[in-house]
């Protein structure tokens with residue numbers, strides 16, 4: 001009885017915030033969906049098609065309603081497939097690098113060495129830098145073909161410096177984004193490494209396990225769970241990478257889905273098309289999340 | 303075969319000296335129990351023998367060979383950990399066979415050994431389960447199975463039964479003793495439970511703050527404790543220890559008498575006492591009495607002993623069963 005009452009009261013108490021959150025989420029989504037069905041271009045402002053005159057929306061002469069044409073246009077645009085491909089390449093590479101690199105770094109930082117605490121804190125730093133700032137730093141100080149640090153290093157060993165953004169834009173973006181996300185993976189994997197049971201290590205020692213087998217049979221299985229968590233969280237964020245591409249001007253060749261939506265909306269001024277692209281991106285992200293959740297759900301149960 | 307000797311084995315963690323220096327010879331096939339209060343260094347000593355802890359100084363000989371610097375897996379010893387330390391993501395089969403696999407044994411030979419160990423330990427039908435799908439007792443068996451298949455000269459147990467419930471503990475105790483009989487291997491068994499020590503050991507090593515207080519068979523320790531510490535630690539309920547006036551007639555600093563070595567009389571005796579509390583266990587009754595100058599004492603009465611709290615009785619110690627100790631806590635033998 002008492003608990004039932006408490007539960008009802010609890011539901012009542014959280015209702016306002018749940019409601020606020022719901023509105024917060026649903027209003028922009030609803031508006032995006034709404035715009036995606038309009039013929040709405042900023043260069044061709046048709047007052048009748050704005051929200052101010054809802055009554056005139058449906059007048060045939062205004063030609064406001066676009067039906068699914070924004071969607072079909074976006075989905076058949078060759079740029080869409082290229083952007084999809086770029087999104088996948090970016091997510092795939094950064095995931096690979098951050099999981100592998102994060103594991104190696106976590107193993108390293110799990111060892112006892114002088115100044116470990118300091119190194120661990122410094123390790124997290126890249127994750128805390130704003131993407132825009134990190135992109136600017138990489139663009140102007142690291143990867144600049146004339147005055148950049150990488151160019152300096154290349155010249156030092158007698159190599160021709162690479163003009164990263166002109167010749168290897170995707171590689172450049174992957175490097176920048178990976179630099180931000182490796183620390184995140186390291187942090188999660190390190191925490192998990194530290195929870196590896198001490199007696200299990202000793203049992204493995206009694207069993208005469210060589211270091212590589214120890215990693216393969218004992219450590220790796222222990223890390224599978226945090227790895228799947230890293231993959232899930234990073235995928236969601238990596239699908240949304242934008243600043244690094246925008247700031248470094250690599251959108252032409254390395255542009256991903258968010259960048260294409262930006263191009264539709266703010267370069268072509270096609271709000272209807274951009275909204276349709278945005279909705280398509282949301283649907284794709286949900287499909288990915290669905291499969292990831294199923295994969296990880298299985299893993300978390302096992 | 304499996305003799306184990308410690309020669310001035312010493313262990314310090316930084317400034318903290320945990321084992322000041324231990325000399326001990328363990329014979330082949332012997333069942334030796336390290337017993338002592340928590341934190342006295344039992345596990346540390348066992349881990350030094352296993353090779354999981356480096357010695358600060360001194361040496362360890364196994365089978366007469368100096369093994370002080372040898373890797374744990376090369377010492378011919380198997381260990382059963384308190385938390386079992388099973389590999390959680392491997393099946394029971396995987397857990398038992400892992401050491402053999404690491405040693406590079408051929409697959410069919412491993413399979414045969416695992417099957418044999420599983421049969422002895424009643425684990426055959428659980429071979430494909432994961433550790434978390436097993437009960438505490440079954441996990442314990444898997445840990446033992448993992449130790450057995452390596453065919454070691456000696457087994458090391460670190461409080462292997464402390465995570466089991468009381469009934470299962472008695473069962474496993476018997477099984478480990480049976481296993482010792484069947485295998486004939488040397489076994490070192492660590493526990494803080496003196497009942498386990500008394501029931502299982504060929505010889506008991508009593509540890510106190512990293513020092514060996516006494517080594518002997520269970521009955522030697524029970525009948526002739528070398529020190530106050532051993533006298534107080536071995537036996538349940540604890541020995542009654544009295545100093546001052548009651549000890550004076552015996553020309554020593556402290557005397558000790560076990561609860562089971564006191565005669566109870568309602569009429570006359572050496573020490574008058576008042577009953578405060580009685581514990582009825584059925585087969586025995588433990589009386590907690592206030593014996594005036596002697597302080598609080600525990601007395602064992604056989605069978606069901608009906609008394610009221612506050613009743614007056616007289617206690618008489620069996621003269622041959624009185625233990626005498628000097629002011630340093632060392633036993634005085636006549």
Ligand SMILES: Nc1ncnc2c1ncn2[C@@H]1O[C@H](COP(=O)(O)OP(=O)(O)O)[C@@H](O)[C@H]1O
Pocket residue numbers: 315318320338339340341342343344345346347
């Ligand atoms: N790695 C270590 N570093 C410092 N002190 C330790 C370490 N391991 C054990 N000790 C100390 O050594 C003492 C004995 O520990 P242990 O051998 O585990 O006792 P027992 O097994 O008899 O309960 C304890 O006081 C413990 O704090």
Ligand SMILES: [Mg+2]
Pocket residue numbers: 344345346461
């Ligand atoms: Mg211990």
